[in-house]
Amino acid sequence: MSKQFDVIVIGGGPGGYIAAIRAAQLGFNVACIDEWKNDKGGPAPGGTCTNVGCIPSKALLQSSEHYAHAAHSFADHGIGLKDLSIDVKKMVGRKDAVVKQNNDGILYLLKKNKVAFFHGRGSFGKAVDGGYEIVVTGAEVQTLAARHVIVATGSNARQLPGAPFDEERILSNDGALRLGEVPRTLGVVGSGVIGLEMGSVWRRLGAEVTILEALPNFLGAADEAVAKEAHKAFVKQGLKFEFGVAITSVKSGKKGVAVAYTSAKGEAASLEVERLIVSIGRSPNTHGLNAEAVGLAIDERGAITVDADCRTNLPNVWAVGDVVRGPMLAHKAEEEGVAVAERIAGQHGHVNFDTVPWVIYTSPEIAWVGQTEAQLKAAGRACKAGQFPFLANGRARAMGDTTGFVKVLADATTDEILGVHIVGPYASELIAEAVVAMEFKASAEDIARICHAHPSLSEATKEAALAVGKRTLNF
Numbered sequence: 476m477s478k479q480f481d482v483i484v485i486g487g488g489p490g491g492y493i494a495a496i497r498a499a500q501l502g503f504n505v506a507c508i509d510e511w512k513n514d515k516g517g518p519a520p521g522g523t524c525t526n527v528g529c530i531p532s533k534a535l536l537q538s539s540e541h542y543a544h545a546a547h548s549f550a551d552h553g554i555g556l557k558d559l560s561i562d563v564k565k566m567v568g569r570k571d572a573v574v575k576q577n578n579d580g581i582l583y584l585l586k587k588n589k590v591a592f593f594h595g596r597g598s599f600g601k602a603v604d605g606g607y608e609i610v611v612t613g614a615e616v617q618t619l620a621a622r623h624v625i626v627a628t629g630s631n632a633r634q635l636p637g638a639p640f641d642e643e644r645i646l647s648n649d650g651a652l653r654l655g656e657v658p659r660t661l662g663v664v665g666s667g668v669i670g671l672e673m674g675s676v677w678r679r680l681g682a683e684v685t686i687l688e689a690l691p692n693f694l695g696a697a698d699e700a701v702a703k704e705a706h707k708a709f710v711k712q713g714l715k716f717e718f719g720v721a722i723t724s725v726k727s728g729k730k731g732v733a734v735a736y737t738s739a740k741g742e743a744a745s746l747e748v749e750r751l752i753v754s755i756g757r758s759p760n761t762h763g764l765n766a767e768a769v770g771l772a773i774d775e776r777g778a779i780t781v782d783a784d785c786r787t788n789l790p791n792v793w794a795v796g797d798v799v800r801g802p803m804l805a806h807k808a809e810e811e812g813v814a815v816a817e818r819i820a821g822q823h824g825h826v827n828f829d830t831v832p833w834v835i836y837t838s839p840e841i842a843w844v845g846q847t848e849a850q851l852k853a854a855g856r857a858c859k860a861g862q863f864p865f866l867a868n869g870r871a872r873a874m875g876d877t878t879g880f881v882k883v884l885a886d887a888t889t890d891e892i893l894g895v896h897i898v899g900p901y902a903s904e905l906i907a908e909a910v911v912a913m914e915f916k917a918s919a920e921d922i923a924r925i926c927h928a929h930p931s932l933s934e935a936t937k938e939a940a941l942a943v944g945k946r947t948l949n950f
């Protein structure tokens with residue numbers, strides 16, 4: 476006899492657990508199944524984000540930034556330090572404690588909202604009258620059934636062909652967050668968000684870091700001016716980059732990893748490092764879901780096929796987050812989870828993909844929302860640009876962190892904000908103002924006329940919005 480629910484959510488990452496909680500708040504009887512295990516084999520909900528993604532990476536970025544400040548900036552503030560040292564095991568232990576707090580917090584929230592949590596793998600059994608049977612394989616095998624199923628099974632790190640992750644020498648994000656000591660030399664394949672964040676952590680702690688990137692340019696998704704400014708800052712910090720490379724072989728031995736590649740000039744080159752982080756993107760995860768049993772459609776990329784509202788090809792089966800199309804971001808997964816729960820309840824859940832912010836938590840931080848100047852140009856949309864440097868911002872000068880700028884792009888005729896691009900201190904926090912403004916279809920003048928606290932970094936956004944009026948770029 477199967478246990479009956481209104482909604483079953485498979486996957487307890489930010490897409491899944493948020494969907495489960497919202498569905499329960501809307502009055503449904505909800506189950507959430509997640510298979511992630513902590514070191515003791517117990518449940519660790521929160522998915523990639525909590526266990527090996529957003530949260531632990533930010534914990535290590537924070538620790539390594541403290542160290543970098545102590546090593547390089549404290550002296551400017553008149554603070555002297557003797558015998559500065561790093562205890563990597565303690566740093567990683569603190570990160571693990573932060574992760575556990577989040578796991579526990581999610582378990583508490585599920586319980587508080589009366590979501591039944593099942594620890595194990597969820598897979599489709601069969602379609603039954605009015606719904607689906609889902610088999611949970613954990614400490615025991617149980618069968619659940621529900622009218623609605625939300626799949627939120629996330630994604631996995633992609634491997635280089637012929638170089639599987641061993642998490643000792645060839646590391647995914649998981650291994651990169653668990654190193655017990657600072658490697659003398661570290662290679663990173665891929666200069667995307669994860670490569671830059673992980674490379675920054677270990678560079679700040681003293682590793683010699685070389686980043687190999689297949690694309691010819693740095694951060695192609697970001698605004699060109701932002702990418703240029705960030706690249707300059709990273710090179711100054713000692714990160715080494717090589718673009719346009721084609722990796723030909725990766726050989727792992729006891730002492731390290733040898734990477735052979737062809738350079739952008741077509742010359743044979745090699746890199747020998749103690750450890751290699753491979754961050755070349757992530758693949759949607761439908762492994763073990765038994766999608767075939769019910770005929771759930773999966774596209775050529777391995778993602779579950781969904782429409783704009785996260786409906787799959789099967790009635791009452793939905794999918795959200797990394798396992799479907801769109802940016803692989805935790806907040807995008809959360810928004811989809813909420814919207815799907817609301818749609819199941821007959822409400823009009825909505826996700827505005829045009830205002831999903833992007834953030835890279837390096838130093839300087841990089842954040843943007845909306846379109847880049849190049850995208851607007853390609854679309855033939857006439858726009859005006861305003862830019863303001865943190866060098867001219869009083870708060871940034873007082874902080875001693877003046878790298879970067881805010882750039883605002885607005886429609887040439889209506890002045891509607893079309894994109895905001897920030898590289899500099901606390902860009903991750905500053906971008907929220909731009910997201911709100913764009914969500915409310917604000918004009919650049921709206922931001923320019925809003926009172927911003929002084930001295931604050933947000934005054935740079937106001938100044939950039941003010942500057943919009945002075946320069947017109949007619950494409």
Ligand SMILES: Cc1cc2nc3c(=O)[nH]c(=O)nc-3n(C[C@H](O)[C@H](O)[C@H](O)COP(=O)(O)OP(=O)(O)OC[C@H]3O[C@@H](n4cnc5c(N)ncnc54)[C@H](O)[C@@H]3O)c2cc1C
Nearest residue numbers: 486488489490510522523524528597629796797803804805
């Ligand atoms: C190093 C790193 C840093 C990142 N930093 C950020 C950041 O700063 N900001 C940001 O927005 N995004 C960040 N991301 C991306 C973010 O982690 C993902 O976009 C987000 O976790 C996706 O959420 P999800 O719920 O779709 O999937 P996931 O978080 O991957 O969760 C899926 C869950 O489903 C479980 N599962 C899978 N299959 C089954 C099954 N059959 N049965 C039961 N359980 C199953 C998995 O074990 C997992 O717990 C980062 C990612 C990485 C790797």
